[in-house]
Amino acid sequence: MPSERIITAAQAIREALGEALRDRPETYLMGEGVADPGGIFGTTKGLIEEFGPDRVVEMPVAENGLTGIAIGSALMGQRPIMTHQRVDFALLCLEQLFNTAAKSHYVTGGKHRVPLTVRMIIGRGWGQGPQHSQSLETLFAYIPGLKVVMPSTPYEFKGMMHAAIADDNPVMVLEHRWLHYVNGHVPEGPYLSPLDGPKVVKSGDRATVVASSYMVLEALRAATALEHVGCSIEVIDLRVLRPLDMTPILASIRKTGRLVVCDTGWKQFGIGAEIVANVVEQAFDALKLPPARVGLPDHPTPSSLPLAEVYYPDSTDIVKHIGRLCGLSPDAVDKACTEVLAVRQGVPIDKPDPAFKGPF
Amino acid sequence: MPSERIITAAQAIREALGEALRDRPETYLMGEGVADPGGIFGTTKGLIEEFGPDRVVEMPVAENGLTGIAIGSALMGQRPIMTHQRVDFALLCLEQLFNTAAKSHYVTGGKHRVPLTVRMIIGRGWGQGPQHSQSLETLFAYIPGLKVVMPSTPYEFKGMMHAAIADDNPVMVLEHRWLHYVNGHVPEGPYLSPLDGPKVVKSGDRATVVASSYMVLEALRAATALEHVGCSIEVIDLRVLRPLDMTPILASIRKTGRLVVCDTGWKQFGIGAEIVANVVEQAFDALKLPPARVGLPDHPTPSSLPLAEVYYPDSTDIVKHIGRLCGLSPDAVDKACTEVLAVRQGVPIDKPDPAFKGPF
Amino acid sequence: MNTTTTHSRDEAAFDPVLGVSLYREMVRIRMIEEEIAARYGEEKMRCPVHLSIGQEAVPAGISAALRKTDQVVSTHRCHAHYLAKGGDLKAMLAEMMGREAGCCAGRGGSMHLFDRDAGMLLSLPIVAASIPVGVGAAMAMKQRGEDNVAVIYLGDASVEEGVFHESANFAAVRKLPAIFVCENNLYSVYTPLRDRQPDRPISELGRAHGLHTVEVDGNDALGVYRAATELVAHARSGAGACFMLADTYRWREHCGPNFDNTLGYRTVAEFEDWKGRDPIESLILRLEGKGALDAAERQAMANEITAEITEAFAFAEAAPFPSIATAADNLYAL
Amino acid sequence: MNTTTTHSRDEAAFDPVLGVSLYREMVRIRMIEEEIAARYGEEKMRCPVHLSIGQEAVPAGISAALRKTDQVVSTHRCHAHYLAKGGDLKAMLAEMMGREAGCCAGRGGSMHLFDRDAGMLLSLPIVAASIPVGVGAAMAMKQRGEDNVAVIYLGDASVEEGVFHESANFAAVRKLPAIFVCENNLYSVYTPLRDRQPDRPISELGRAHGLHTVEVDGNDALGVYRAATELVAHARSGAGACFMLADTYRWREHCGPNFDNTLGYRTVAEFEDWKGRDPIESLILRLEGKGALDAAERQAMANEITAEITEAFAFAEAAPFPSIATAADNLYAL
Numbered sequence A, B: 001m002p003s004e005r006i007i008t009a010a011q012a013i014r015e016a017l018g019e020a021l022r023d024r025p026e027t028y029l030m031g032e033g034v035a036d037p038g039g040i041f042g043t044t045k046g047l048i049e050e051f052g053p054d055r056v057v058e059m060p061v062a063e064n065g066l067t068g069i070a071i072g073s074a075l076m077g078q079r080p081i082m083t084h085q086r087v088d089f090a091l092l093c094l095e096q097l098f099n100t101a102a103k104s105h106y107v108t109g110g111k112h113r114v115p116l117t118v119r120m121i122i123g124r125g126w127g128q129g130p131q132h133s134q135s136l137e138t139l140f141a142y143i144p145g146l147k148v149v150m151p152s153t154p155y156e157f158k159g160m161m162h163a164a165i166a167d168d169n170p171v172m173v174l175e176h177r178w179l180h181y182v183n184g185h186v187p188e189g190p191y192l193s194p195l196d197g198p199k200v201v202k203s204g205d206r207a208t209v210v211a212s213s214y215m216v217l218e219a220l221r222a223a224t225a226l227e228h229v230g231c232s233i234e235v236i237d238l239r240v241l242r243p244l245d246m247t248p249i250l251a252s253i254r255k256t257g258r259l260v261v262c263d264t265g266w267k268q269f270g271i272g273a274e275i276v277a278n279v280v281e282q283a284f285d286a287l288k289l290p291p292a293r294v295g296l297p298d299h300p301t302p303s304s305l306p307l308a309e310v311y312y313p314d315s316t317d318i319v320k321h322i323g324r325l326c327g328l329s330p331d332a333v334d335k336a337c338t339e340v341l342a343v344r345q346g347v348p349i350d351k352p353d354p355a356f357k358g359p360f
Numbered sequence C, D: 001m002n003t004t005t006t007h008s009r010d011e012a013a014f015d016p017v018l019g020v021s022l023y024r025e026m027v028r029i030r031m032i033e034e035e036i037a038a039r040y041g042e043e044k045m046r047c048p049v050h051l052s053i054g055q056e057a058v059p060a061g062i063s064a065a066l067r068k069t070d071q072v073v074s075t076h077r078c079h080a081h082y083l084a085k086g087g088d089l090k091a092m093l094a095e096m097m098g099r100e101a102g103c104c105a106g107r108g109g110s111m112h113l114f115d116r117d118a119g120m121l122l123s124l125p126i127v128a129a130s131i132p133v134g135v136g137a138a139m140a141m142k143q144r145g146e147d148n149v150a151v152i153y154l155g156d157a158s159v160e161e162g163v164f165h166e167s168a169n170f171a172a173v174r175k176l177p178a179i180f181v182c183e184n185n186l187y188s189v190y191t192p193l194r195d196r197q198p199d200r201p202i203s204e205l206g207r208a209h210g211l212h213t214v215e216v217d218g219n220d221a222l223g224v225y226r227a228a229t230e231l232v233a234h235a236r237s238g239a240g241a242c243f244m245l246a247d248t249y250r251w252r253e254h255c256g257p258n259f260d261n262t263l264g265y266r267t268v269a270e271f272e273d274w275k276g277r278d279p280i281e282s283l284i285l286r287l288e289g290k291g292a293l294d295a296a297e298r299q300a301m302a303n304e305i306t307a308e309i310t311e312a313f314a315f316a317e318a319a320p321f322p323s324i325a326t327a328a329d330n331l332y333a334l
């Protein structure tokens, strides 16, 4: 039974961080802005007052060095939780993450452990432009030795944050900024959402939609509208990009025979490519039609609103692909698209979707 | 008709660089080691004597800063050619490459140009270990705005180097270190190998092997052995990973119906995933069997020789996949495997393959 | 306070004509910024804005020492640098409104201001990312035998990023015509200097990298100008790269149009102290002392600037948005 | 020469017992390195090697000032640091031969030497990458209330990487018990300092970052020891992070077992000059001056060390390779 309490994902994260700081003396937060009045979109708000500057470490702007410092402390048994206000900034510390953090356990024959959590926020909206809005999960997913997770609901944000902190590996937590505003049922006190793989979040039999992060909400919205036109689809929340467990996805494909993958990054060379390739290798015969991918078009994020409006795919794109794969009538597709657009209420793409307030 | 002259790829690169420095006053080389006596595996050897330290810029160990400097000079109309002795070092400069270099043309509505060439060498062999031997082309291939090329023959090394230098975009040239030793027919004087996409390097009709960089040689070796057991396969040299032109690959699949992709990086989330997903999306009906991918297993490069021996896939892996896809007899597969192994003459995996001396 | 001031206010050397032009530059920047702040709530400028109100003296003083062909690179807080270097106001506002007439054709927003014709090479929103780009511009100009210099604006937080040091070291070792101008406004977003750097003047970093280094009062446009003139001459002559530390203060919030002193990350007393050192008001006093600019003249100037601003906003608001058919254009140069 | 020496050879303070132990440490390192060089051609050590011959005084002097629980991080040139900190010789040689008994179970090779029990936290082959890791170790120890220090070895090229500066700044601002030890051997591979850095002592960088900074003669093990003792006490007491600049010289090629003076990137005169300042020979002279260690005692020591080396090589050569079934093991910690 879900908890009666409804809070936002930002509050859920803050709660997880506070509990971890309270229960585990070896944890500490580090990041540019963790001690700010705003507290990283509210996710660290007030923690500096409770835990002080040795546990809530405001950092100079020095992503690479501070990542190495976090890793060094993790090798000594600390459990640093590092935050980048935008994943774009983490481009500066990939050497440390990919070489030192990802490889230390392997290269020492298992003797070193790197219990490091790195929170990276995917920016979106309000004309952020090309360098403050990227969705770079693919880069991390490519690197053996990292774990890469993308929670999509407040419940998962809290539980996966706890699981990431408890994990003895470097765990990259990619947080879509607009998910911070979403409400959901979240239990009080610590609990773990295992970092074990994808999860069916809505069952159905006509097609499988594998979605990650924010696109899970778009997929669920599409699923509801499709249900209303008589098409029941299964939605799988990818959750854990690395290590990748294809089992639930393959099971779903064996049932539905149709696949749409949607993630928050660029389509080409993205997450969807691996999901599709993997499904094709392992369940080719189960596929009734070629899988489809929904992702960003092949160019940087434009700042200008009308260009951003056509840049970001949404539930209508999912509806259209499902319509094609499931042979829905143009009318049914139109009806479902009209429904999802109505829910969005014409709010421009550069503001968070008011209808995604949940509870999820 | 190919040139009569046979030189190594390292010599071909050196020749291209020398010609560019001679013909284009706006070019200059920059990199740690470009002015060294060894000259980056011979590829810049002697150029410092001819062109001096303003054109052959030895650099402090500061990959990120120097990349930004190269970009700044490119915005002003220079044509920097930067070299990293190992692609692993380039992890330090991804912020500049992905944000500034890749996006400047787009974000200025086409007003800025970044005619930058970045050579990055993929290490292999002699116990390099996990941080000196990665094959990170996937990271670059993911980023819109970069061009990413991987030449495989001396002819292509020279021609693509000239094309990269002439290009007004940031071009990442990934050079497999063992290809430097390979011989081939190379014309004197400058010529361009267009950065236009994959190329059929051996035709055949039973299956298509798409390979990049060093794996092209492994694929050709497999193709020869397979030919001897009566199985004619088509080998496509991927050449240009970004922008990706799928046309020749799709044409080949429509002919053969069978696909094996092999690249030098990790298999999961790698180059092969995009090729497979793309083929599935666009030529699903042409596929007789699920495509296969050949790539590195999901862990860092171990230094120890016996572990490295099983880490790197080679022509036998290609032969085995083709055998399965084309329904070859176990005998035929064995025979082809024996042939490719015989050519390799038992040389350990941590030394360059003496049989790959060419000419290619 | 993090620095000492070596270029003090030298009234004897005061040139009223220059003073008036610096005054005009600063007032123009401030009036534009204030108009942006006033209109931000209309939600036509749909991108973050980092205002320079309070920090006008540095770009005014620097640009007065530069040629058009000298190059400037800037950061997220680039409005003033762009305007002082001669960047097109209309293209700036159109950019902030996402219009095709914007300097980036609407693709970039407020943190990507540039104007090639004016020698404003680029601005980048990643802290310190534009620093090496500026050094690269200096290298290119040196390689091409042009005697231009590159000015690299950076905030006090930029020196925490490794790339600043990599860039400074290379500029020093190659004696490039690069001038690093550090505007120390004491904060990185909400974090004060003492939580981010040890207690030593930031200029020590310039010296340790072998840069010709000076400290100036960043609220004294004339002092900045005089120091800049010397540094520019130094760099232009081939004598080597330079570093200027200029202490100053941002009046409004880090990002956005409002004041934020109520948040408590800085004291009202500190804010008031710096407001008392308003670079514009203090220059007025000095100009009036020389009888160089009376209230009526200032009003006439303000009217002129208001007209310019009104026209520019009207232009930007009327300018068309990019066609969505062009969204993917210019990914690759042909 | 890039530095001044503040800790000079003070014969009055010379402690013969300490001198003998430093001598033994240096000779042991040199003999091991020379044996590696001698046997490298056998192709059993199938990985790059970066020898420390000529540079033994720094790790000998530093480690003599450290506790076992103090932590050390190192670079590609890590043999001497590992050995001096008490790293296991057998595990080192087995690692270089790719055996399961290697300190990294054969996965890493010569540039990943570490020994947790000895307080040798890690070595990394990416220039400067281990610097922040060492600072992080210092932070962890401080956070946990342990009064250990972290020593961070770095080459003269490391200070060109931005991450050095990011690490130094943070260590300074947080007063971490971290000691940066820069072994300045004048070269980065083949490139001399003058082509990479401006003409100022590298120690200026330490000072500009607010680190407690000293210069030492890096070929004087006793001088290094004395300076290290002072820095370690400083850092351990919580007074803040430190920087030591130690000039020294690598005798052999950058990577590999050979001499490479014929390549021409450095002069034979320079090489001979530094060989004349052999840290071992000069210590022998001083020890003999005190009557502390005669030739027979040295020979006995050498015999002991030879026996140890012979045994360790025999151990490593006999040690089994990893099973290929374990190639993918330990990707993730359970």
Ligand SMILES: Cc1ncc(C[n+]2csc(CCOP(=O)(O)OP(=O)(O)O)c2C)c(N)n1
Pocket (backbone or CB within 6 Å): A032, A061, A063, A089, A092, C076, C077, C125, C126, C127, C154, C155, C156, C157, C158, C185, C187, C188, C189, C254
């Ligand atoms: C690499 C990176 N890290 C963090 C940020 C977020 N950020 C934007 S502005 C800023 C503060 C910069 O301070 P300073 O350089 O002093 O400039 P100021 O805003 O004071 O003008 C930060 C941390 C960023 N844009 N880039």
Ligand SMILES: Cc1ncc(C[n+]2csc(CCOP(=O)(O)OP(=O)(O)O)c2C)c(N)n1
Pocket (backbone or CB within 6 Å): B032, B061, B063, B085, B089, B092, D076, D077, D125, D126, D127, D154, D155, D156, D157, D158, D185, D187, D188, D189, D254
């Ligand atoms: C980031 C990075 N860039 C380049 C290299 C190649 N490299 C290996 S050692 C070395 C020189 C290091 O010089 P220094 O720090 O002075 O140490 P030394 O070898 O002299 O002991 C270089 C450039 C590397 N390993 N990592």
Ligand SMILES: [Mg+2]
Pocket (backbone or CB within 6 Å): C155, C156, C157, C183, C184, C185, C186, C187, C188, C189
């Ligand atoms: Mg500031």
Ligand SMILES: [Mg+2]
Pocket (backbone or CB within 6 Å): D155, D156, D157, D183, D184, D185, D186, D187, D188, D189
């Ligand atoms: Mg050195």
